[in-house]
Amino acid sequence: MQIEQLLQEISKLEPKAPAVESQKVWWTWGQLDELVQALVKMVGRSGVPQDGRVGLLLRNRAGPIAALLTCVVSGRCAVGFNPLIPAAKLANDIERQCPTLLIGLDTDMSAEVCDVADALAIPTIRLSDEVGVMPQWGNRFRKPPPASLERLAPETMFEMLSSGTTGAPKRIPLLRSNFNKSLESVQSLDRKRGEMGLRLRSGTRLQTAPLTHMSGLFTVLMTLAEGRKLALMEKFSVGEWVDAVERTLPRVVNLPPAALQMILDADIPKERLSSLVAIRSGTAPVDPSLIDEFRERYGLPVLVQYGATEFSGSVAGWEISAFRELYDQKRGSVGKIQPGIEARIVDGDSQAPLPLGEKGILELRGRQVGDATDWVRTTDLASLDEDYYLWVHGRADGAINRGGFKVHPDEVVAALQKHPAVREAVVVGMDDARLGTVPVAAIIAAAGKVPPTAEELKIFLSEMLSPYQMPVKYVFVGDLPRTPSMKPALPAVKEMLTEHAT
Known part of the structure; x- marks a missing residue:
């Protein structure tokens, strides 16, 4: 069954049962469906063509989720916008994308957003945060903006912003067919567990990843399609998260490494x-020592998942039973390649396939990757073992060229984070008049530890790194600039280090 059918049928099973907790208030399946149906009618009467791109101001609230479900069940392309960024920047993004229609919470329809919508003749629909309050037209135009009709997307389910970890975020089209193939992978696991069937399930999934990120979007849609309750948090903080765990009693949660x-x-x-x-994790590389410490402290397996926006979800990952049986043998692996996906490692220069166990560039093909027939090259350095378990050793596209020597930042970060006084580190390339680019480290000290000196770090790293890999500078910071998914935002880190040097 396709995602659009599942969502419509699930919502009709028990209309009075709780579905989504938003700002600590539960919406029932019936209340959520009532809002979705109202939006479906408004969008249908708006004059927006079926393959027009519908802009959504997405945050972790029930109203924006209903707007997302509206696009999914009515077969329309949703274009996500982040209302948490500065209003002027958000307005510029809307202007560049020029959707045929814009839907968002009334509180997110700032003066800047309304001005750009009026200037481009983009109709707007305003949502309320209150249960049972129906959506209202903000402004209404008889025809969609002409510029929007030049960018129709008939096969696209969602235009998702990339994480922006290594550069400016870019929009990646997620095809409806590929998303449904990801759903098939999840359903195949359910069949193995004997959990198939159209029904509401026990348990609650606690959502901290933003809807503007692939992991957030995928988790929300899969949770509701499975008939599970969903509790929303807009931003991760330890205190609020622990309170939410005690209040909603989830069995499995998704958290990025920084939150762990x-x-x-x-x-x-x-x-x-x-x-x-x-705990599931994987929006950024997860240090094996972090997994070890979490197991020792809480007795909980950390199930790493590997995927990307372009793949409409995960293509490799750990399941609980496999983790318990095999993790100690395969420590550091991001899990097993999923059924329906093929993986191989190739040489970065010759592109020739490499033997199992050797490091190279990861290539994938399968039902949710590209056209499912051609190999798709990633930007990750990886290796595979004979059981099809995957190790990711860093990015192949982020190398720092230090006077002709290539420094892979992930290798330096991994070495730095072995120091007991280092909680988290990021290494970026900074301009250098003599060598072109040199590595510089931004470091967060471990709680209760005295930051080591530069000389102490050099001595520590010398046992693991070559001289050309050594950072030329170590800067201790209270925190790092981050993307919405809590990964370090490398362009902002470089800007911070540049300011620190002046």
Whole structure:
């Protein structure tokens, strides 16, 4: 069954049952569906063509989720916008994309957003945060803006912004067919567990990843399609997250590595997380030592997943049973390649396939990757073992060219984070008049530890790195600039280090 059918049928099973907790208030399936149906009618009467791109101001609230479901069940392309960025920047993004229609919370329709919508003749629909309050027209135009009709997207389900980790975020089209293939992968696992069937399921999934990020979008749609309850958090903080865990009692949660480290640093008592049986992670590389510490402190497996926006979800990952049986043998792996996906490692220069166990560039093909017939090259350095488990060793496209020597930042970061006084590190290339580019490290000290000196770090790293890999400078910071998915935002880190040097 396709995602659009599942969502429509699930919502009709038990209309009075709780579906989504938004700002600590539960919306029932019936209340959510009532809002979706109202939006479907408004969009249908708006004059927007079926393959027009519908702009959504997305945040982790029930109203924007209903707007997303509206696009999914009516077969329209949704274009996500982040209302948490500065209003002028958001207005510029809307102007560049020029959707045929814009839907968002009334509180997110700032003067700048309304001005650009009026100037481009983009109709707007305003949503309320209150349960049972129906959407209202903001402005209404008889025809969609002419510029929007030049960018129709009949096969696209969602235009998703990339994470912006290594540069300016770019929009990537997620095809409806590829998303449904990801859904098939999830359903095949359910069949193995004997969990198939159209029904509401017990348990709650706690959502911290933003809807503007692939992991957030995928989790929301899959959770609701499975008939599970969804509890929303707009931003991760340790205290609020722990309170939400105790309130909603989820069994499995998704958290980025930075959040895992924050929980460890806060020394949260084990009994406060007693409902959990596992944690999924993977929006950024997860240090194996972090997984080890979480297992030791809380007895919880950290199930790493590997995927990308372009793949409409995960293509490799750990399941609980496999983790318990095999993780100690395959420590550091991001999990097994999923059914329906092929993977191989190729030489970066010759593009020739490499033997199992050797490092090279990861290539994938399969039902949710590209056209499912051609190999798709990633930007990751990786290796595979004989059981089809995958290790990711860093990015192949982020090398720092230091006077002709290539420095891979992930290798330097991995070495730095082995130091007991280093909680998190980022290494970026900074301009150098003599060598072109040199590595510089931004470091967050571990809680309760005295930051080591530059000389101490050099001595420590010399046992693991070559001289040309050594950072020329170590800057200790309170925190790092981050993307919405809590990855370090490398362009902003470079800007911060540039300002620090002046």
